[in-house]
Amino acid sequence: MSSFQKRYSRSSGNSKSKKSKKPYYRKQSNFAAFKPGISGVFVSCAKNKEDLCIRECYDLFDAYADLIYKPDDSIDVVDEDEANKKIGDDIESTIAKELAQMKRPHTSRRFASIQTGTDCVVFIKTNHPVVPVQLVHYILTDLNNTKQKKTRFCKRLVPITQTCYTNINDIKKLAEEVLHPHFYTQEEDQKQRIKYAIIPNIRNNNKVNRMELIQQIASAVGDYHIVNLDKPDLVIIVEIFKNHECIIAN
Numbered sequence: 001m002s003s004f005q006k007r008y009s010r011s012s013g014n015s016k017s018k019k020s021k022k023p024y025y026r027k028q029s030n031f032a033a034f035k036p037g038i039s040g041v042f043v044s045c046a047k048n049k050e051d052l053c054i055r056e057c058y059d060l061f062d063a064y065a066d067l068i069y070k071p072d073d074s075i076d077v078v079d080e081d082e083a084n085k086k087i088g089d090d091i092e093s094t095i096a097k098e099l100a101q102m103k104r105p106h107t108s109r110r111f112a113s114i115q116t117g118t119d120c121v122v123f124i125k126t127n128h129p130v131v132p133v134q135l136v137h138y139i140l141t142d143l144n145n146t147k148q149k150k151t152r153f154c155k156r157l158v159p160i161t162q163t164c165y166t167n168i169n170d171i172k173k174l175a176e177e178v179l180h181p182h183f184y185t186q187e188e189d190q191k192q193r194i195k196y197a198i199i200p201n202i203r204n205n206n207k208v209n210r211m212e213l214i215q216q217i218a219s220a221v222g223d224y225h226i227v228n229l230d231k232p233d234l235v236i237i238v239e240i241f242k243n244h245e246c247i248i249a250n
Helices: 003-013 050-068 080-086 091-103 132-146 169-183 210-221
Strands: 041-043 111-114 123-126 154-161 162-165 194-202 234-241 242-249
Touching: 003 080, 041 050, 041 132, 050 111, 050 123, 050 132, 111 210, 132 210, 154 234, 154 242, 162 169, 169 242, 194 210, 210 234
Parallel strands: 194 234
Antiparallel strands: 041 123, 041 154, 111 123, 162 242, 234 242
């Protein structure tokens, strides 16, 4: 047995006596939760900082979601004013107030962390009424205007409109569904030719051919519009991740 194994066996033997700290957020324990038909935000971070990144995402996304969307009316929040009327302003009321705040549901039910099984990448699933593109655009616009750094662990935010499995037929079908509103909403006589670029990012997948992927996305856009990598009007980011594919028109 190596010295490392001995140290590991000794530390694991004492693990029962130590209390494990509960994470601030709820993790999904199974990667199968990352499934087709969901939306969210891919976030990159430094290695071994994934837990801190997820916590930071919850705080950041909740703060901006409160500005963009109405509070979730389905969340039952303890009425502190009413509680204070019934309980005197003494030690007992202070304790009761703190307990009420601890029991208050976390507003991040609009967001849920989903395990990616990959270092340096986390995925935050969004629920109604949050729109990933709108949320990320609002955050980046505000950061650009205020010049204030509001994250420590989050490095890159990629909004994901919808996911599907990584076979070409599903990818093309999803691309047509997601991209059509961005390229074909105008009347035929008023239609403008849009300049666009396709940026594919492939992680932990050796089955998808990069050029074939680009061609399928381009065919979903159609020949009427123009590819322009230098100054595009729209950027189509395609994230291939293990057996799932994520696509966004921005």
